[in-house]
Amino acid sequence: MARQKDKGPKPVEIAVAGVLTLLLGLVGGGLFLALQPIKEVREPVSEDEREFGAVYYVRGRSGTQEHQTWQVKKEAVNSAISGEFEVVEQELNLWAANDFRHIEDSGGGFVHIQPSTPSFRIADSELQAALPLEWNIFGLNRKIQSQARGTFERRGGVYTFSPDRVYIGACPVPRVFGLADYFVNKVVAAFEVTPEFRDGWSQIEELSLDGETLRFVIP
Numbered sequence: 001m002a003r004q005k006d007k008g009p010k011p012v013e014i015a016v017a018g019v020l021t022l023l024l025g026l027v028g029g030g031l032f033l034a035l036q037p038i039k040e041v042r043e044p045v046s047e048d049e050r051e052f053g054a055v056y057y058v059r060g061r062s063g064t065q066e067h068q069t070w071q072v073k074k075e076a077v078n079s080a081i082s083g084e085f086e087v088v089e090q091e092l093n094l095w096a097a098n099d100f101r102h103i104e105d106s107g108g109g110f111v112h113i114q115p116s117t118p119s120f121r122i123a124d125s126e127l128q129a130a131l132p133l134e135w136n137i138f139g140l141n142r143k144i145q146s147q148a149r150g151t152f153e154r155r156g157g158v159y160t161f162s163p164d165r166v167y168i169g170a171c172p173v174p175r176v177f178g179l180a181d182y183f184v185n186k187v188v189a190a191f192e193v194t195p196e197f198r199d200g201w202s203q204i205e206e207l208s209l210d211g212e213t214l215r216f217v218i219p
Contacts, residue, residue, distance in 0.1 A: 038145055038170050044123075055170040057130060057147055060121035063094035070095040077200040080218055087214040092120040100191055115190050125209045126151060127161065131187060133168070144169045148184050152207050159207045159216075161188075 038055045039045075045056055063070070070091035076083065096118050114134040121128040130147040150163035166173040166180040173180045206217040 038167070040145075055167055057145060058121055058123075058128070059130070060089045060093050060119045060128070063090035067091045067094050074099075074197070076218065077204070078194070078196040080200045080203040082218050084215070084217050087216075088212060089120050089122045092122075092214075096120065115187055122209060122212050122214060125211060127209055127214070129161070133187070146187075148180070151209055154207075158202050159204055 038057050039051070040057045040059060042059065044058055050056070067088070067090040070087070073085050073087055073091065074095060075081070076085055100117055116132040116134070118129055118131045121130070126149055128147060128149045130145065132143055133146050134141060134143045146166070146168045148161075148163040148166045150161060150165065152159045153162040154160075161184065163180050163184050164175070166175075166183060168183075173183050175181070200218075203218055204216050205219045206215075208215050
């Protein structure tokens with residue numbers, strides 16, 4: 001009896017293979033970009049001076065003795081003290097250096113993400129939050145600089161940071177399917193926030209970014 005002629009792969013098998021190939025390509029490309037070094041600069045680079053394809057990171061300014069006022073403004077939030085307040089990036093960075101140390105592993109399973117102390121920058125009515133992340137994937141450790149830039153939105157009666165650009169290394173994290181928000185929320189959840197601060201933050205009635213200043217109002 002003649003052997004039945006092989007009809008080749010079915011359309012479904014071809015489709016599945018195509019999807020898997022695409023996913024592997026995206027993951028591989030994302031890992032490649034994430035591992036590429038980003039360029040740290042002190043001041044923004046003009047469009048004419050930018051290198052093609054390069055991702056830049058402008059470090060926020062460190063605070064001095066005159067910026068110890070962050071403690072007063074933190075207490076204003078903790079105690080929900082009525083008033084209008086202004087915060088500059090130097091105060092935010094002193095606050096981060098002093099308070100954002102108690103962190104826990106935000107990963108699980110074979111992938112662990114360990115954040116370090118964040119750095120903030122406020123410019124052009126936008127907040128940049130930068131954070132070195134130590135990734136442990138299947139026992140392989142690598143520290144990668146990440147950054148998110150955006151503004152604040154009021155959601156459910158509480159102001160929340162809403163990024164419009166997120167990078168892990170030189171790899172942009174898309175906003176589709178909420179990926180950028182998910183990543184930012186995952187990292188933020190690794191930091192300890194006291195109940196007093198969380199309750200006080202929920203009392204903020206107005207919050208805006210104006211030039212190089214963050215302004216908020218507690219009624």
